[in-house]
Amino acid sequence: MGAPPDRRAVLKGLAAAAATLAAGGVTAGALAGGAGAAPAAVDPITAQTLEAFADTIIPGERRHAGDRAVAGAVSGPGAVQAGALDVLASPELPLRPLLPAIAALLTTRATAYAATHLILLPPLQPPFVGLSFAHRTKLVGKLYGPEDVDRAIWQVLALVVCLAFDTAANDDTAEAVRAGHPGLTWLGFPAAGADGAWRFGAYSYGRALAPLHPSTTASGSPA
Template identity: 60%
Template sequence: MPTVDRRAILKALTASVAVLAAGGLTATPAAAAADVSEGWTTQTLGAFADTLIPGEHRFSGDQVCAGAVTGPGAVQAGVIDVMNSPELPLAPLLPEIAALLDARAVAYAAVRLIWLSPSRPPFVGLSFAHRTNLVSGLFGSGDIDEPVWQVMSLIVGIAFDTAGQSDTTAALAQGHPGLTWLRFPKPDPDGLWRFGDFSYDRPLAALHPATTPSGSPA
């Protein structure tokens, strides 16, 4: 396994999640972009994201997206663009993170006598079933790198489920694959979301008379 600075990786990952959660990125990723010349780091991390939130093949012969489902996944939703955003501190450490995962893939394949093609990253060379089995073992087992994969999975979820890399209104207008697939509701004409129907069809509490116009307590 490669020697890596796990402390630096975790600091960068945590900072990245904080920026995304705060809506700190301004550009919407090119979610539909797909290029057969993707580098090994991009391929490995894309395959990791596709294992967590799988999507269909982006093009004929796509090896990164295993095509395990119909519809868009994390890769189509722009997760790689999120990871490489210049507004996050993560990009310089992505090769190390990918190397960690590829090292695990080599060990996994060796134990199971799985042949891996030298023409693509080891993790990408695994079938979707084996990718899923390997990734599942990275969580909840006390693995030394478990915190890395936990935070990486958060980034994958943020990219697909919330379009955290972009303004939500702009992401919806541009047809963000994740939000569109999840049927995320569009805002009112003024760009705000309002929910006219109460849960259980009744308000749970009366509005306090001192509540400010913004909804905050006085």
């Protein structure tokens, strides 16, 4: 199974990724370096493991009959269909070099879980992929327990996975809506106007909550 992952390096990289996201790094097309940019390649074992993790966070239907990473626990699109792996491997986030180590850590946890629960894992699949959806869910629940030393890793990983589904973070938002991005379509995200901007003609509460200050600029900023 190779050398154990360097947890300090993984946590350092994840902290940098979280800082990038918190600083507003997720803008239209930012994570993909612009619409249409291709993410770096990820080896098959790492890809399957991370896709199985993403499918556990936001499950979806199988992409094809032989799909193993996606458990097919629900109908409709999930994080994998929404491009979670593309976002995780984006060159704009410092996660790409860490993905094999993160997958290896998840492999270690899945192997230990299977041994503890007397589960016979399929020999030709990554251990986490070999778990049923129910067991994947139970294991991920334990990873987020307050006693887990690597909880910060899983928290940031889940954050990026959710961004892929909720915001189409690997593409321009207006283009993603027009193209029928699985996550945005499932959420009913509205299309932009002809100029690519979103405007809402009705107040969310059905009325204005306060009068407009007379010194407010044309852009909506306070004077």
